[in-house]
Each structure stands twice: as C-alpha cells, then as structure tokens.
Amino acid sequence: MTLQIMVPDLPESVSDATVGTWHKKIGDSIKAGELLVDLETDKVVLEVPAPQDGVISQQFFETGSTVQGHQLLAELEPLPASGEETSAKPVVAEVGASDILTPSVRRILAEEEVDPAHLHGSGRGGRITRQDVVQHIQSQSNQPMPVPVEIANVEAVDVSSNGREEKRVPMTRLRKRIAERLLEAKNTTAMLTTFNEVNMQPIMQIRSKYQEQFEKRHGIKLGFMSFYVKAVSEALKRYPEVNASIDGNDVLYHNYFDISIAVSTERGLVTPVLRNCDDLSLAEIEKGIKSLADKARDGKLSVADLTGGTFTITNGGVFGSLMSTPIINPPQSAILGMHKIQDRPMAVDGQVVILPMMYLALSYDHRIIDGRESVGFLVYVKSLLEDPTRLLLDI
Incomplete structure (x- = not known):
C-alpha cells in the first residue's frame, strides 16, 4: 500500500x-x-x-x-x-x-x-x-x-x-527574512547609535588567573560573552526603557531579561534567545550560549529558541570588526555591538599606557529611548566591565 x-x-x-x-x-x-x-x-x-x-x-x-x-x-x-x-x-x-x-x-x-x-x-x-x-x-x-x-x-x-x-542563486528563505527585517528596522524606527570604549584589562586578568580552575569546575571555558551578558542584564534593570518595546500606541516594559545572541551560520545570521539571564551564573551563561550556537550551526534551532528576546548582543569583534553601527532587531528597541579588543595607547593619570581597549556601540530607537537613558545604559555597562567585582556586589 x-x-x-x-x-x-x-x-x-x-x-x-x-x-x-x-x-x-x-x-x-x-x-x-x-x-x-x-x-x-x-x-x-x-x-x-x-x-x-x-x-x-x-x-x-x-x-x-x-x-x-x-x-x-x-x-x-x-x-x-x-x-x-x-x-x-x-x-x-x-x-x-x-x-x-x-x-x-x-x-x-x-x-x-x-x-x-x-x-x-x-x-x-x-x-x-x-x-x-x-x-x-x-x-x-x-x-x-x-x-x-x-x-x-x-x-x-x-x-x-x-x-x-556568474552564478545566479536564489536567496534562501532565511536570507530573505533577514533582508526584510533589516529594512523594516531602518524604515520604521528612529534609530541612533551612541559609542563608548571600555578597558578590557580587568576581565582579561580574571580570565587568565581563573581560566584553568573555572574550566575544571564547570567543564567549559570562561569567555568574554558571559561578562557582556551579565553586565547588560544588570544595566537593563536600571534602565528599563532599553528593555522595553513599542506595541501600537503603548510602551511594553518587560520585567524579565531574555537576551538574543547573534550567531553567524552558513544560512545567515540568527539570534537565538538566552532566557532569564539575570538569574544565571557566568558558567550557566557560557553553557547556554554554547548550546544555542551549536544548535544554530547544526540547523537544530526551534522557533521557540528564536522568539521572545527583549534585547540583543552582537559581537563583530570575532571577525575583526573595530567599530560598527548594529541594526535593531525588531520589535526590540536596542542592540549592543561588541568589537575587537585592540591594544591602544591611553592616557592614565597623566601617563601614556598601552591598554586592551574595545569599542561599545548601542543602537536604539529614539522614539522610546532618550539620550540620557542610552548614554547612561552604555556608561553603566562600561563601568561593570572595567570593574567586574561590581557584578558580584550588585553595585
């Protein structure tokens, strides 16, 4: 039959x-x-x-x-x-x-x-x-x-x-959707980008000092992304507008922190969501990101993995990008771009010191987020990354 x-x-x-x-x-x-x-x-x-x-x-x-x-x-x-x-x-x-x-x-x-x-x-x-x-x-x-x-x-x-x-190849459904969403973000939001820079030496020293013990204890390496996610989660608590979205004529404030992590795959860029980031430890964040990245590259992401994020982090630094202006991931209102860590001469207490510096770029929808909130959010993320012990002390 x-x-x-x-x-x-x-x-x-x-x-x-x-x-x-x-x-x-x-x-x-x-x-x-x-x-x-x-x-x-x-x-x-x-x-x-x-x-x-x-x-x-x-x-x-x-x-x-x-x-x-x-x-x-x-x-x-x-x-x-x-x-x-x-x-x-x-x-x-x-x-x-x-x-x-x-x-x-x-x-x-x-x-x-x-x-x-x-x-x-x-x-x-x-x-x-x-x-x-x-x-x-x-x-x-x-x-x-x-x-x-x-x-x-x-x-x-x-x-x-x-x-x-010349070879003519039709765009995949995912690539078409990415194009539509990028155009939607450019055409329907009042998008601005503000920049700052962060001294990554404190985090690099922590990773160098505790990497072996961390990996032995948790079975995964301590990367930079867990610090980024933790710092962003704390900053979103203090600047709820950055974690909000526009729904018609209303502003929808989210009292949870589900952060989308941009992952590059052969099919295109996807943004799986790491949920309840404020409740996760550094090890749990690292494991969660690795799991989502593996699923993305193997084509195993579900729709649930890709929906519901309230804020996005994208790390162009892994490809060597020194600075960029990331595009908002609708219906979210903001996205944080991390970049390449590069040694640069900096003035510290009147002396020129070579430090590992990284640019931060926050693109945001000016319809809901004003300059005070956007700059304050970015400065707070910078302060947490430059003094990671504040993440433990919640200050």
Missing part, C-alpha cells in the same frame, strides 16, 4: 516553507527515520524523515518550490515482508553512523552530487564531516567528471570569452 508523506505542521506564524534539499530521488530506497527532504522556513529548517522503510515512488515538488502545511510531498512504496518477491530496486548498503549528517554536510553533498555511501567518516562514531566531503572532492578532481545534473533555480552564465562566470 502506497504511503503518503505530507508537509508537517508548520511553526506558529509561519505560513509556508520552501523545499530545500531532497536527500533521496525517485527509485531510491530509504529506511525509517532516514532524512528525506529539508524544508526551509524564514525561521528554522524542518527535517522530514521517512516514517518507515520503503522505496520513493513519487516526488511532487522540486527544490525551490513553495509548500504549505499538510500538502503531499512524496509517496513511499513500503518494502515487502520477508520472503515475498519484489521487483523493487534493491536497498542500498547502510552507511552506518554516517547517516547522521549535519545540514551543512548534507548541503555540500547535494551541491557536489556526492553519494555519502562512498565516503568514510572521520568524525565521532564514523560520522561524515565537511572536511571528509572536501577531501573526497579534491581526490576526484583529476578524474573525468560526469555531466552535472541541472539544479533547480541555479543558473551559471558564461558572460565572456575569457572564462569568467
């Missing part, structure tokens, strides 16, 4: 999805739980697995097609019971632990048309890593390549006789 595979229930506020990568073709065998297709929404990637063993008999949408909840995606012919004759295509050999592929690995496998059954995984438990795929492609580069199969919605055009090419 033919089994129908439907589009699953879409998350709340998501009306449709885009068919991403088909991991099986018509005629391929598939095992129960094995990934059939990725569906991209403007928030998360939904993975559709096979409900049972079988052979793919029909696929009703091509890559790039738009689908809605409960639409028919594919049909599966179940494998016959043991001992029954069948004319179906034989089941491919199991790949084992390498069946568990991250979205980035599946994407490059699909783009380069590499069969994972031909790869030997070097990751934990024999899993295939991105480096395994790259090495396999490089090893095959001297061999005759098959004629590539045309990929839907991707077009390469030779625009001159000297071999230069």
Whole structure:
C-alpha cells in the first residue's frame, strides 16, 4: 500500500516553507527515520524523515518550490515482508553512523552530487564531516567528471570569452527574512547609535588567573560573552526603557531579561534567545550560549529558541570588526555591538599606557529611548566591565 508523506505542521506564524534539499530521488530506497527532504522556513529548517522503510515512488515538488502545511510531498512504496518477491530496486548498503549528517554536510553533498555511501567518516562514531566531503572532492578532481545534473533555480552564465562566470542563486528563505527585517528596522524606527570604549584589562586578568580552575569546575571555558551578558542584564534593570518595546500606541516594559545572541551560520545570521539571564551564573551563561550556537550551526534551532528576546548582543569583534553601527532587531528597541579588543595607547593619570581597549556601540530607537537613558545604559555597562567585582556586589 502506497504511503503518503505530507508537509508537517508548520511553526506558529509561519505560513509556508520552501523545499530545500531532497536527500533521496525517485527509485531510491530509504529506511525509517532516514532524512528525506529539508524544508526551509524564514525561521528554522524542518527535517522530514521517512516514517518507515520503503522505496520513493513519487516526488511532487522540486527544490525551490513553495509548500504549505499538510500538502503531499512524496509517496513511499513500503518494502515487502520477508520472503515475498519484489521487483523493487534493491536497498542500498547502510552507511552506518554516517547517516547522521549535519545540514551543512548534507548541503555540500547535494551541491557536489556526492553519494555519502562512498565516503568514510572521520568524525565521532564514523560520522561524515565537511572536511571528509572536501577531501573526497579534491581526490576526484583529476578524474573525468560526469555531466552535472541541472539544479533547480541555479543558473551559471558564461558572460565572456575569457572564462569568467556568474552564478545566479536564489536567496534562501532565511536570507530573505533577514533582508526584510533589516529594512523594516531602518524604515520604521528612529534609530541612533551612541559609542563608548571600555578597558578590557580587568576581565582579561580574571580570565587568565581563573581560566584553568573555572574550566575544571564547570567543564567549559570562561569567555568574554558571559561578562557582556551579565553586565547588560544588570544595566537593563536600571534602565528599563532599553528593555522595553513599542506595541501600537503603548510602551511594553518587560520585567524579565531574555537576551538574543547573534550567531553567524552558513544560512545567515540568527539570534537565538538566552532566557532569564539575570538569574544565571557566568558558567550557566557560557553553557547556554554554547548550546544555542551549536544548535544554530547544526540547523537544530526551534522557533521557540528564536522568539521572545527583549534585547540583543552582537559581537563583530570575532571577525575583526573595530567599530560598527548594529541594526535593531525588531520589535526590540536596542542592540549592543561588541568589537575587537585592540591594544591602544591611553592616557592614565597623566601617563601614556598601552591598554586592551574595545569599542561599545548601542543602537536604539529614539522614539522610546532618550539620550540620557542610552548614554547612561552604555556608561553603566562600561563601568561593570572595567570593574567586574561590581557584578558580584550588585553595585
């Protein structure tokens, strides 16, 4: 009996999805739980697995097609019971632990048309890593390549006789949504940015002195982000306007501190939310950020992970940015940008001293936050970072 595979229930506020990568073709065998297709929404990637063993008999949408909840995606012919004759295509050999592929690995496998059954995984438990795929492609580069199969919605055009090419690739749903939100923030808010700088030497000394003990006690390294999040949480308590948002003609003040952390992924920038930050220790903050970053890069974030933040922190310093003007993440009213820590000559008590300095940038919606609140907030964050013991003493 033919089994129908439907589009699953879409998350709340998501009306449709885009068919991403088909991991099986018509005629391929598939095992129960094995990934059939990725569906991209403007928030998360939904993975559709096979409900049972079988052979793919029909696929009703091509890559790039738009689908809605409960639409028919594919049909599966179940494998016959043991001992029954069948004319179906034989089941491919199991790949084992390498069946568990991250979205980035599946994407490059699909783009380069590499069969994972031909790869030997070097990751934990024999899993295939991105480096395994790259090495396999490089090893095959001297061999005759098959004629590539045309990929839907991707077009390469030779625009001159000297071999230069342009490739037209449609924007992903996430990239489209990012573009929409950035334009929305620029066009609908009275956005200003104020700057300050902070001496990071006290925090760097704490990390240097206690890093080994901290990692041994908590099983995670002590980074800078936990200090940033803790300082921001305390500053938001004293400047509630910065933690508020505009709802129609009302100002909505939040008495909780759920901070969005900007994470760069292959699909684009996402801002998963670390909740109740004021109640978390430095170790809990570090673990929470690592968990969210791992989920983001593996495409495992849920809609709940991405919604409800009241303030955002973005750290362009990890990419070398010395200064920037971050854009507000609607419906929030402010975002704090951290930057590269760089040694600079500073005047201290009449003497020139080389100190590790970092610029802070607070972008805010002037409709709800005045200059007094924005500057006061930034100065308070600066004071906490330059004297971290105030975080412990709550002063």
